[in-house]
Amino acid sequence: MAAVAAISIFVVAYVLIATEKIHRTAVALGGAALMLLLHITDAEAAFFSEETGVDWNVIFLLLGMMVIVSVLRQTGIFEYVAIWAAKRSRGKPYRLMVLLVVITAVASALLDNVTTVLLIAPVTFLVCERLGLKVVPYLIAEVMASNIGGAATLVGDPPNIIIASRADLSFNDFLVHMAPMVVVLMIVFCLLCRWLFRGAFTYDPDRVAEVMELEEKEAITDRRLLIQSLAVLGLVVAAFVLHPVLHYEPAIVALLGAGLLVAATKVTTEQALEEVEWPTLVFFAGLFVMVGALVETGVIGDISKAAAEATEGRLGAATMLLLWASAGLSAIVDNIPYVATMSPIVGDLATQAGPDGQVLWWALAFGADLGGNATAIGASANVVVLGIAARNGHPISFWTFTKYGLIVTVITIGLTAPYLWLRYL
Known part of the structure; x- marks a missing residue:
């Protein structure tokens, strides 16, 4: 009964987010409230559980990086990069998009993809304004490039960190097995x-x-x-890069960096916080509670197990089904809780194989990484x-993003x- 209620609430919330009849933050909060009100989940599971609760690491990573970006904005560095990019591309719109997309992908392999888009988005607004270009296509292309580029390394996308921990994989393992294909995918994506x-x-x-007459300095x-x-x-x-050695979570690093920047400079607290996207942070919190309820009631686990059983021990079939099913499910729910739920099942299958x-x-x-491009959430x-x-x-809009995202995915x-079939099977 709880599983049916959880699915119903999530589906209705998803439809409301997709149709944009109600602001997505209000929908996420309302869905989370219903999950708690109907005892589908509780405060312990929603706010304190690593498997089913709000991922505070994501929330505070975003908060810390938003503060750092807010301070950076006041230096004029984004205007500098915008003019530099426009001049390097000689104002040609497609050449500019390729330049921004490649920068985004490379940065996402070293940073996490969220941090990268927080840094590149302000530049994009400025350069498009200077050249009189529509900014939305550039933003969509950049976020997709960040998801593709982030797949290349262990630190580029949060699901990779979960997988590396569960499978005992190193930073170099991801470079050897993931990065070559990511390079190919980025070339195809640019085209x-x-x-x-x-x-x-x-x-x-x-x-x-x-713009060509401007001096970026x-x-x-x-x-x-x-x-x-x-x-x-x-x-x-x-x-971030030395996480395997330092063992500081990215959220802690981001908060320490934000705190140090505010404390060591003349920037006021009000100025540092004015660029924080509070509705986005609240939306994430509500979404995590809803998805956590699906995990807690066993819905996601049942779907994953059914997919695993359908392959009947055939490694090739299991690989293809896992690839496409992960992409499909990661388009609907955030790929972080999905990977956390699926990892034990994949571990069992990998051991048997x-x-x-x-x-x-x-x-x-x-x-999980590439499937994240399919929809706006x-x-x-x-x-x-x-x-x-x-x-x-x-x-x-949800559908503006999704109509491009589905094709790319x-x-x-x-x-x-x-690639997986020829290299491993």
Whole structure:
């Protein structure tokens, strides 16, 4: 009975989010409240459980990085990068998109994808404003590139960290097995952008001429604050990369960096907090409670087990089913709780399959990471970008994102399937 109620609440909430009849933050809060009101979940499971509760690491990672980005914005660095990017691309819209997409993908492999989009989005707004371009296609392309690029490394996407911990995989394992295919997918994605966003590539010679005459160095308004901010950001990035050695969670690193930046500079607390996307953080909290209720009632686990049993021990079939099922489910629920739920099942299957069973872990990673591109709520980075876009007066609807996301997901997963088959099976 609890499972039926949980599914019903989640489906209704998902439909409301998709149709945008009610603001997604209100829907997420309402759905979470109903889960608690009907005792489908409780306070202990919703707020304190690692498996079924709010992922506070994600919430506070976002909060810390939003504060750092807020301080960085006051230095003029985003204007500097925007002018630099526009001049390097000579104002050509498609060339500019490729440049921003590649920067995003590379950064997402070193940072987590949410941090990357928080840093690249302000640049995108500025450069598109300078060149008179529609900003929405660029934002969508960047967030998809962040999800693809993040798949390349252990630290690039949160599901990879969960998989690495469960399967005892190293940073180098991900570089060897995931990164080569990610490079191929990024090349295909850059070519795909030319077709997907062809209506956005309008060229205004007058605006381009104005931008080419600008001197990017003049955009920096506070060099001292810039040096302080970049120093702190550099420490934060280094701590992210050295997580296996330092054992500090990314959320702790981000909060320490934000606190250090506010304490060591002349920026006031009010200025540091003015760019924080509070509705996005609250939306995440509500979504985590709803998905956690599905996990707690066994809904996600039952779906995963049924998929595993359907393969009847055939490694090739299990790999393909896991890849496509992970992509499909990660499009509907956030890929973090999905991977956390699926990992024990994949571990059992991999153990039964022997040394060749490691391919199942790569199928899970590719499916969860790339499947996050399919819908507007499939990955944390998607939700963050939608929140930033709405805040800046360029709202991206659920279906606007999803109509592009589904195409990208089907193509990238379709290319990954033969890669896994030919390399491992």
